Amino acid sequence: MKKTRLKLKKNVWFALGGVLVVIIMIVIGVNVYRDYQYKQTNEYKLLEAGYTEEEIKLLEEKLTDEEVTTLAEAEKDEFLIQVLQDDYFIKSYLDRYMAYHQDNEGSSARTVVATVNTNTDYDYYTKDFDTNVEDDTLMLVNKYYHLDSSYSPTDLVNINNKYYYGEGHQIRSVVYDAFIDMWNEANNNGIYLIINSSYRTYAEQQQVYDSYKDSRGTTYADSIAARPGYSEHQTGLSLDIFSKENTTTSNFKGSPAHEWLVNNAYKYGFIQRYEEDTEELTGFAEEAWHWRYVGVEVATYLHEHNITFDEYYAYFILNG
Ligand SMILES: [Zn+2]
Known part of the structure; x- marks a missing residue:
């Protein structure tokens, strides 16, 4: 009897030991498998490539799964991260x-984004x-x-002389209402603003452009005037502004009137369009004299952010 019980106990221990070994092997196997699976994930591959966790979050937020998968197979793309981080x-x-970056390797991410957003690529x-x-x-x-x-605006008014x-x-x-408010405030500060060009029809712009083109060719004309249809003056939203003291394109920049406009025109809705x-x-x-109403x-x-209206339009209006 005693012997049998002992034998039985031995068998039980043996079986238990076997079960334990199997469990340990399963646990190890599961872990090895999990580890293998993790190493197949984009996250693991991106971390291995050198991306930080924050950068990986950015990639997953801004790109499609497919794009992230492609990236995970390649070396770290520092430039891409900078582009994704651009405002x-x-x-x-x-x-x-x-x-554009490939063709212009020295360009910063900021330059590349600004260039493409304004179509100047x-x-x-x-x-x-x-x-x-x-x-x-x-x-x-x-x-x-x-x-x-x-095209011509429907709410044109005559400008008082x-x-x-x-x-x-x-x-x-x-624009006229805003300009008059601005004119009065400038006048209170001893500055007398004078408009030199305002709404221009398509035909008038054609005349301006053709006169340059006929005398000195297309390249010269393009450098100095917009082609008809491409001038902001046709919108009826742009004014060329000078002052009583500084009346020419060569002496207006940096004049008291120009300085005043640079610091105050935005309060009335105007921006210097070409800086x-x-x-x-x-x-x-x-063009220190060309002010656009926006x-x-x-x-x-x-005024507070260092971007052009062209960039503003691309980001906030076209893709906003
Ligand atoms: Zn102008």
Whole structure:
């Protein structure tokens, strides 16, 4: 009896030992398998490639699963991370950002995003869109967006010759009201603003452009004037502004009136449309006298952030 019991006990221990070994093997197996599975994930591969957890979150947030999977198989793309972190990154332009970067390797992510967002990765006048006049005071006209020859604003008013030497000049009423407020405040500060150019019809712009083109050719004309349809003056939202003391394109920049406008015009909804360092993005050399009405909210945003109206339009209006 005693012997049998002992034998039985031995068998029980043996069986238990076997079960234990099996359990240990299963646990090890499961862990090995889990580890193998984890190593197949994008997260593991991206961490191995050198991305931080925060960067991986950014990739997953801004890109499709398929795009993340492709990235996980490649080396870390530092430039891509910088582009995704840019304040004005637009997802649908990603391929163009990467293509522009490839052709212009020294360019910063900021430059690449700004360039593509303003379409200046294409030559002027080679990519053409109709201006959406429904955007009203925020409509975009540049060397990629143009107005039809038949477009003219419906709320044009005559400008009093107190503000413009000469008769018959017009501007949109919303702009005129804002200008008068601005004129009065400038006047309170000893500055006498004078408008030198306002609403221009398509035909008038054609005349301006053709006169340059006929005398010195297309390249020269393009460097100095917008082609008909591509001038902001046709919107009725732009004014060329000088002062009583500084009346020419060569002496207005940096004058007291210009300085005053730089610091105050946004409060009335105006922006200097073509600035010193934005020629690459706007397509126009600096024009200290060309002021565009965009309304107080947008003008204030642009005054506080270092971007052009063209970029604002791409990010907030077209893709907003
Ligand atoms: Zn102008």
